[in-house]
Amino acid sequence: MPENKSLQFRSSSIKIPPFVPIHHHRRQHHHLHRRPLPLFADLNLSISSILNNSKHSLTQFISSIKKFQPSIQNPPKWSNPFHSINPPLLCSASLALARVDEEGGEVTQSSKSHSASRHDDERVLISEVLVRNKDGEELERKDLEEEAMAALKTCRPNSALTVHEVQEDVHRIIGSGYFSSCMPVAVDTRDGIRLVFQVEPNQDFQGLVCEGANVLPTKFVEDAFRDGYGKIVNIRRLDEVISSINGWYMERGLFGLVSGIEILSGGILRLQVSEAEVNNISVRFLRRTGEPTTGKTRPETILRQLNTKKGQVYSMLQAKRDVDTLLAMGIMEDVSIVPQPAGDSGKVDLTINAVERVSGGISAGGGISSGITSGPLAGLIGSCALYHRNLFGRNQKINLSLERGQIDSIFRINYTDPWIEGDDKRTSRTIMIQNSRTPGTLVHGNQPNNSNLTIGKITAGIEYSRPFRPKWSGTAGLIFQRAGARDEKGNPIIRDFHSSPLTASGNIHDDMVLAKLESVYTGSSDPSSSMLVVNMEQGLPVWSEWLVFNRVTCRARKGLVIGPACLNLSLSGGHVVGNFPPHEAFPIGGTNSVRGYEEGAIGSGRSYAVGCGEISFPLVGPVEGAMFADYGTDLASGPTVPGDPAGARLKPGSGYGYGVGMRVASPLGPLRLEYAFNDQGTGRFHFGVGQRN
Numbered sequence: 001m002p003e004n005k006s007l008q009f010r011s012s013s014i015k016i017p018p019f020v021p022i023h024h025h026r027r028q029h030h031h032l033h034r035r036p037l038p039l040f041a042d043l044n045l046s047i048s049s050i051l052n053n054s055k056h057s058l059t060q061f062i063s064s065i066k067k068f069q070p071s072i073q074n075p076p077k078w079s080n081p082f083h084s085i086n087p088p089l090l091c092s093a094s095l096a097l098a099r100v101d102e103e104g105g106e107v108t109q110s111s112k113s114h115s116a117s118r119h120d121d122e123r124v125l126i127s128e129v130l131v132r133n134k135d136g137e138e139l140e141r142k143d144l145e146e147e148a149m150a151a152l153k154t155c156r157p158n159s160a161l162t163v164h165e166v167q168e169d170v171h172r173i174i175g176s177g178y179f180s181s182c183m184p185v186a187v188d189t190r191d192g193i194r195l196v197f198q199v200e201p202n203q204d205f206q207g208l209v210c211e212g213a214n215v216l217p218t219k220f221v222e223d224a225f226r227d228g229y230g231k232i233v234n235i236r237r238l239d240e241v242i243s244s245i246n247g248w249y250m251e252r253g254l255f256g257l258v259s260g261i262e263i264l265s266g267g268i269l270r271l272q273v274s275e276a277e278v279n280n281i282s283v284r285f286l287r288r289t290g291e292p293t294t295g296k297t298r299p300e301t302i303l304r305q306l307n308t309k310k311g312q313v314y315s316m317l318q319a320k321r322d323v324d325t326l327l328a329m330g331i332m333e334d335v336s337i338v339p340q341p342a343g344d345s346g347k348v349d350l351t352i353n354a355v356e357r358v359s360g361g362i363s364a365g366g367g368i369s370s371g372i373t374s375g376p377l378a379g380l381i382g383s384c385a386l387y388h389r390n391l392f393g394r395n396q397k398i399n400l401s402l403e404r405g406q407i408d409s410i411f412r413i414n415y416t417d418p419w420i421e422g423d424d425k426r427t428s429r430t431i432m433i434q435n436s437r438t439p440g441t442l443v444h445g446n447q448p449n450n451s452n453l454t455i456g457k458i459t460a461g462i463e464y465s466r467p468f469r470p471k472w473s474g475t476a477g478l479i480f481q482r483a484g485a486r487d488e489k490g491n492p493i494i495r496d497f498h499s500s501p502l503t504a505s506g507n508i509h510d511d512m513v514l515a516k517l518e519s520v521y522t523g524s525s526d527p528s529s530s531m532l533v534v535n536m537e538q539g540l541p542v543w544s545e546w547l548v549f550n551r552v553t554c555r556a557r558k559g560l561v562i563g564p565a566c567l568n569l570s571l572s573g574g575h576v577v578g579n580f581p582p583h584e585a586f587p588i589g590g591t592n593s594v595r596g597y598e599e600g601a602i603g604s605g606r607s608y609a610v611g612c613g614e615i616s617f618p619l620v621g622p623v624e625g626a627m628f629a630d631y632g633t634d635l636a637s638g639p640t641v642p643g644d645p646a647g648a649r650l651k652p653g654s655g656y657g658y659g660v661g662m663r664v665a666s667p668l669g670p671l672r673l674e675y676a677f678n679d680q681g682t683g684r685f686h687f688g689v690g691q692r693n
Helices: 056-063 109-120 142-151 163-175 218-226 235-251 299-303 314-330
Strands: 007-011 095-099 124-132 160-163 177-191 192-201 205-209 255-262 269-273 278-283 330-341 348-356 360-368 380-391 396-405 411-415 428-439 454-469 473-486 510-522 530-539 549-562 563-577 586-588 603-605 607-620 623-633 654-664 672-677 685-690
Touching: 124 142, 124 177, 142 163, 142 177, 160 163, 163 177, 192 396, 205 218, 218 235, 218 549, 235 255, 314 330, 314 348, 348 360, 454 510, 473 603, 586 607, 603 607
Parallel strands: 124 192, 205 269, 278 348
Antiparallel strands: 007 095, 124 160, 177 192, 255 269, 330 348, 360 380, 380 396, 396 411, 411 428, 428 454, 454 473, 473 510, 510 530, 530 549, 549 563, 563 607, 586 603, 607 623, 623 654, 654 672, 672 685
């Protein structure tokens, strides 16, 4: 079949754009915020067609065609990797057509453009449409021929076509994803003009080489490409795989994505992944107005708090957690982490902008004691404190505080090092000295003539705490305590009005050294989070008269979200074995125990269990409503407490309460106002601050 060599179609290049990269690829190094190189810069759509100039209609068609200038119809979209934008895989290009003279010279566009512009819609009748390989022979795989034919929309046998319509079908064949090139060739036959699409199929996928992926799991990449093994490479399917890989990085807030892909000989895919590693981390102190200043905190004190380390792939989610950690130190008013490109290294430098709080000062406040339930100033406590929260620029804290109420008084010196220098386990140390006086009414009740019985304690100890698993932390400590009872005049006493002992040793005070172990699980701040605290204290026989006992307590809380409401379930319990002071028995009843009862009015036992169910629901703004029910029991252990103080006061040992309340959000935690009835039909108000213990 003769081909007419007097005319020739031309096209501009078709290039596959990058898959939303932000990193410039150069010898496996990448630069942030630069426009990337195309992935397949050499993939061209070469279209030539030889038409027979012996037919007047064909000659008229060709001579009237306008030479199109290359134009990108669907330009690639450049995007931050953390915005979900899927650019088109292929960019379309225009088709150019020019006449070739008898000597092989090309007719220029300038000499023919006026004719082409007048007849750009001329059509040529096509009698047959075929798909062949680049040598004009039949494709070995009929399924690929069927894919190409199925992609055609306008190029059908016995149809009159324009150059533009041929161009669109060329793009549709390329857009099917199975072919790397497509060239339409027009052949004059005795039956008419035959249009042949000469295509070059992609190679079969036989293997994968992935470079630059340090945090991307190998299994994830293998699973993404597994279905295509042994099959012809489909560019559309490849685009989906690349999008899934980029999505993996976006979900985790990581600075990483696919920046290049290449088909090597033998059907091997070479996948280039760009991951922005942290190069350097620096600290900059700012005033509230934003001007730089000199900070009081040592930079190493801040840097060691970060989980983001040099050499890691930068994660925005981890950076957010680091900001929360720095704010939790209590010495920063504002913290931000700013990433910037680290020159041409393809890495990222981090700058921590920190605004410090005032380190020291004096504070005053007030509170409520649960031990006093009568009188005009029932339960009110005033407090003042002298504090410094950033000693030596190391985030070490010292606090001297005094709390004074109608009967209560607590003087405390507390020193805390949140992270001991040289320790890599985030171990904290707390040293505490305390002198306190609290009402003894929780266990021993009111004395005759409204006289007040108080429990005085001198306590000194040291504790070490550290996280040992995500959301889990542990505490170990050694505490010395001297405790005894006094009357309202401050004189020591060893028995109450019912002749029940007030000390375990029979002396005016009890001495003990307690070894403490505590484990805490804390979920998230969501309403559906969980909490578990297990505490054990063991009295050590340092001296013969010092108390030896073991006390174990446990508290658990679980939240469940039910539509707009939240169901909170809590359970607490404890048990004591050995010789312990009666005032250390577990009191049951009150605001943080069984509501509807006074503090300790149900019982005081060697063992106890308290359960609570509460439903809260939004009302107006920060105000929530609540309905609750509580139950508590001493597990029949009241008589085992030395002197049986609960039995002498005819406490029931078990009881329940139910009621309604309101919650108001505040900086101190939720303010709780509740009214509850107990199982004896008596109602009372309760007021509390913060979550229930």
